[in-house]
Amino acid sequence: MINGNGKLVLYSGSSGVGKGTILEKLRELDGNVWVSVSNTTRAPRVGEVDGQHYHFISREAFEKLIAEDGYLEYAEYCGNYYGTPLQALNEKLAEGRTVFLEIEVEGALQVMKKCPGVISIFIVPPSFEELEKRLRSRGTEDGETIEKRLEKAKEEIGCRGRYTYNVINDDLDTAVQEVYDIIHGNI
Ligand code: 5GP
Numbered sequence: 727m728i729n730g731n732g733k734l735v736l737y738s739g740s741s742g743v744g745k746g747t748i749l750e751k752l753r754e755l756d757g758n759v760w761v762s763v764s765n766t767t768r769a770p771r772v773g774e775v776d777g778q779h780y781h782f783i784s785r786e787a788f789e790k791l792i793a794e795d796g797y798l799e800y801a802e803y804c805g806n807y808y809g810t811p812l813q814a815l816n817e818k819l820a821e822g823r824t825v826f827l828e829i830e831v832e833g834a835l836q837v838m839k840k841c842p843g844v845i846s847i848f849i850v851p852p853s854f855e856e857l858e859k860r861l862r863s864r865g866t867e868d869g870e871t872i873e874k875r876l877e878k879a880k881e882e883i884g885c886r887g888r889y890t891y892n893v894i895n896d897d898l899d900t901a902v903q904e905v906y907d908i909i910h911g912n913i
Contacts, residue, residue, distance in 0.1 A: 730819025734841060735826045735909060736834045736889070739849030740879030742861030744895045745828060748849065751902040756909070760823040762815055765791065768806035771866050781811075799829065799836040804874050808833065824909055830878075831885045838888070847908060848889035852896040854880070 739745045753759050766780045767788050776782050788807045791797060800809030810827055818825050827837065837844060851857035857879060861872055886892050891908050895901045907913045 730816060730822070732819035732821065732823045732825055733909065734815075734819065734837075734844050735824060736837055736844055736846040737826045737828045737849070738831055738834050738847070738882070738889065739895070740851070740857060740882045741875040742857055742864060742879070743849050743851045744860070744898070744901075745849050747898065748893075748895060748901050748905060749826060749828065751898065752905055755902065755906055756824070758822075758824050759826060759909075760818045761826045761828060762810055762818075764808050764810055764829070765797075765800075766806060766808045768808075798827075798840070799833040801830055801832040801836075803830050803832075804871070804878060810837075831882045831888075835885075835888065845891075845908065846889040847891045847893060847905060848886040849901070850883065850886060850892050850894045852894060854883070 737745065737749070749761055753761070763777065764780055765783050765788055767783065767785050770776065770780070770782050774780065785807065788809065791809070791811070792800060796812055797809040798812050798815060800807060808830065810829065810833070815825060827834070834846060838846060851860070858876060861867070861875060867875065891913070893901050893904045893908075904913070
């Protein structure tokens with residue numbers, strides 16, 4: 727169960743849309759924002775740090791925590807598990823922090839059901855062509871993975887209407903300001 731006085735924010739958008747960059751800037755503007763660190767079974771990318779970007783764990787360890795009801799939500803995305811551990815989330819909400827869950831659509835829909843009225847934000851690319859360009863130029867995934875992620879992106883963009891807010895990431899500073907205004911109730 728979820729408890730505490732902090733705000734919970736669902737934050738989604740397809741791979742390569744620039745969600746992480748927006749969040750980095752938002753955290754500079756608002757020190758109360760805390761981004762939940764998910765568990766995943768995917769391998770770390772170059773530069774990713776265990777415990778900071780994700781907790782990188784085995785499938786066995788992931789499934790053990792499922793059995794213990796240790797997740798707010800979890801989903802399988804492109805062949806790997808991703809999930810939000812409940813314990814740290816509740817600790818931060820109890821401290822009154824604004825907690826961002828940067829998660830894919832299936833997991834976000836699970837949370838919307840469990841927590842009606844939760845703030846939800848979907849980051850939209852200026853166009854699908856632009857998204858494809860960004861994902862390819864990032865250079866962190868091989869060709870097959872990029873194709874899978876583009877397919878998934880198409881599917882996910884189709885779900886953007888399920889979120890309370892859509893923010894277009896065309897100009898970075900404008901997008902950051904919009905997200906800031908949403909969580910501060912200015913929009
Ligand atoms: P990536 O492999 O690019 O880091 O993440 C793939 C997708 O999984 C992204 O859309 C990311 O937001 C999502 N994701 C990350 N953590 C979680 C989580 O805890 N739960 C769910 N459902 N999705 C997550």
